[in-house]
Amino acid sequence: MIDGLTIRHREEVADRVDKRSTSLELLAVSGSLEVTRQRIEAGKHFNLYAADEWSGFEFMYILSGVLTLEDSEGGEIPIQVGDYLYHNGLPEKAYFRVKTDVELLMVCTPPSFHLIRDDMQEMMALARSVEEKDPTTEGHCSRLERLAILTGERLGLPGKQLVALSYGAYLHDIGKVMVPDTILGKSASLTDDEWREMQKHPDHGADMLSKKEYLTGAAEVVRAHHERFDGTGYPRGLSGKEIPIGARVVAVVDSYDAITSTRPYQVALAKEEAIRELVNNAGTQFDRRVVAAFIEIIGDEKADAGVE
Numbered sequence: 121m122i123d124g125l126t127i128r129h130r131e132e133v134a135d136r137v138d139k140r141s142t143s144l145e146l147l148a149v150s151g152s153l154e155v156t157r158q159r160i161e162a163g164k165h166f167n168l169y170a171a172d173e174w175s176g177f178e179f180m181y182i183l184s185g186v187l188t189l190e191d192s193e194g195g196e197i198p199i200q201v202g203d204y205l206y207h208n209g210l211p212e213k214a215y216f217r218v219k220t221d222v223e224l225l226m227v228c229t230p231p232s233f234h235l236i237r238d239d240m241q242e243m244m245a246l247a248r249s250v251e252e253k254d255p256t257t258e259g260h261c262s263r264l265e266r267l268a269i270l271t272g273e274r275l276g277l278p279g280k281q282l283v284a285l286s287y288g289a290y291l292h293d294i295g296k297v298m299v300p301d302t303i304l305g306k307s308a309s310l311t312d313d314e315w316r317e318m319q320k321h322p323d324h325g326a327d328m329l330s331k332k333e334y335l336t337g338a339a340e341v342v343r344a345h346h347e348r349f350d351g352t353g354y355p356r357g358l359s360g361k362e363i364p365i366g367a368r369v370v371a372v373v374d375s376y377d378a379i380t381s382t383r384p385y386q387v388a389l390a391k392e393e394a395i396r397e398l399v400n401n402a403g404t405q406f407d408r409r410v411v412a413a414f415i416e417i418i419g420d421e422k423a424d425a426g427v428e
Contacts, residue, residue: 215279
């Protein structure tokens with residue numbers, strides 16, 4: 121060993137947090153400076169914060185994989201292995217799409233690892249709490265997030281809406297933690313009172329998420345994901361374009377996953393039957409444009425892998 125010099129092997133990190141689609145590792149800290157390594161799977165979207173939300177120096181080096189940065193005209197700027205970027209205060213958020221699995225080396229000040237770690241752990245705990253409360257939905261959150269993002273991309277949604285959609289799809293049912301177990305697990309039809317209680321979960325979920333600034337967009341997706349295109353949904357009775365586009369996407373993907381999954385109150389239907397159900401309800405329950413985009417997505421063998 122050499123005095124003053126620290127050597128660590130690749131698998132040795134000071135701290136780390138893992139989510140299904142990403143991992144973040146704290147490599148080194150010196151004063152206000154942090155060095156981290158992050159892995160993110162293909163298809164994810166993320167953003168760098170604007171100066172009014174987070175201030176400090178931030179450097180990102182692409183160790184492997186390909187990113188794209190959304191430019192001011194909505195186009196994409198490719199960022200590949202060996203490329204790097206840095207800033208010391210952005211006038212507005214910058215949005216990225218992960219084209220292939222990436223590994224990033226990041227240097228930033230002030231320290232932010234613990235903030236990102238805490239946010240990731242909190243989000244995973246929220247999603248797990250729903251699946252533990254309602255075991256029939258195991259894996260539902262992850263499936264929805266993946267298909268919702270693919271559908272949003274097919275619709276050409278910008279980065280801001282795709283980030284909100286990602287969080288909103290993953291956490292769409294978080295409000296169910298406020299619904300009694302006797303209602304969630306009931307195999308018979310709900311009574312009028314029980315149904316009114318169940319209909320509160322979008323508002324419960326949105327209120328929980330809106331406490332976090334970075335989840336305010338997701339909160340609106342969650343609040344409206346049970347609205348219907350014809351205005352007969354809940355909790356607000358919104359219709360058409362009054363419903364946030366992210367919520368319209370989640371409504372379609374959520375219904376497809378529910379129809380093709382076994383629940384206490386139903387037997388799973390085949391993919392073809394589920395598609396017919398979506399088409400039959402396009403224009404009433406669902407946005408026709410979203411249904412068309414989703415059907416294109418699940419018709420893609422790669423996109424549909426692991427969905428069934």
